[in-house]
Amino acid sequence: MPHEIDSLRSRLRFVKAPKPQGETHASVAGTVSEILAAVRSEGDSAVKRYSAAFDKVEPAAVEVSREEREAAVARLDPQTRADTEFAIANVRAFAEAQLETILPLEIELRPGLHLGHRVIPVQRVGAYVPGGRYPLLSAPIMTIVPAKVAGCPEVIACLPPTAAEAMVAGCHLSGADRIFRIGGAQAIAAMAFGTQTIPAVHKIVGPGNAYVNEAKRQVFGPVGIDQLAGPSEIYTLADETGNAEVIATDLLAQAEHDIHTRVGLITTHAPLAEAVIAEVERQLETLSTANVARVSWEAQGEVTVCASEDDMVAYSDWIAAEHLQVHTRDPKAFAARLTGYGSLFIGTKASVVYSDKCCGTNHTLPTMGAGRYTGGLWVGSYVKIATHQWLDDEGVAAVAPPASRQSASEGLEGHRRAAALRLEKPDLFR
16 A cells, blocks of 8 residues: 555645644653553542643532433533434434344354354443533533444443533433533543542543543443544545535534644646645634634645546545545536445535434444554444354254364364364263
């Protein structure tokens, strides 16, 4: 792949290339390691200490009570509540449709050899809900609703103590069984190891900052995680039919997330490339979030011209953008050629913002090239496909001899004996 991408890059023209990024958060791993160790050994006291140090808040009670949850919902603006419930209904309906495609299995592979699998919900899930620069009301919906659809018996949510009250309401409406006012790496540690107050979970999902991401990386193993997420990404693929205003608007809509957001245009039409750059600059003059979006665009923005559609497809698949928009003459046909992305937005009417907020697909998606090998968070992330097998005498007669021979050829005498015993002494297994 390195040689292939080098060859491909030699055929591309970078009208605007992202600036080289130096190593960031060099001390993050060490800081996170200290936090994890402290929470593991001290429990709640360490969690409260780090909350006071990092969030400048030490809640009197870490868990949000039922009365507080209901009060947060009651204080929601009626339209905000209606919009939140609209998003919840869409995400739930899509997750239910996805779950229907995940079926248990029972087959008789050979006479007497019965194999199968069960679809088992993860028993306790921890959803990290970021507070962030803005109150992202869609965040709890994306992590909690699919878990409840999957049948997870217990879903706990952790969100920073500084998060807006509306976020607590969002967690409640989405179906969280328990909600805790804990943020950062200390929240990941509490969910991974358990404390006197917070139960240990089996899987942790949800995006966060560099410290949250690193904490998920360090606890992974005994605890499952959904993925390691970097800053948000959006790329648009466009031919000569692309509209500069539409593309620039969509790029800036993601750029305002974070100064590290990665935004790009890949096109076969050089005049469109120049027009989009000019349009981005024009829109930045009036965008209220330009203080963030401009930094993202100037540092991470990319506009690339390809000599052919084949090169456009190949380069896009290598980038494997989190959000990938297709603005071409025949977007459905073009989309069918693509294999690397987190979520695909086919045609100019499919906005990333719709998916971010309320249309039903999940907005927790792979970044940093992970779209080459995985998709995003979905209802299947909350279940285990666990296999089983059972045999009768006919199955043993078919399987035992090759299993015994293979074990002997590998020098595993204990294996050979276990394989042969059921064939040689069937009366032991009546």
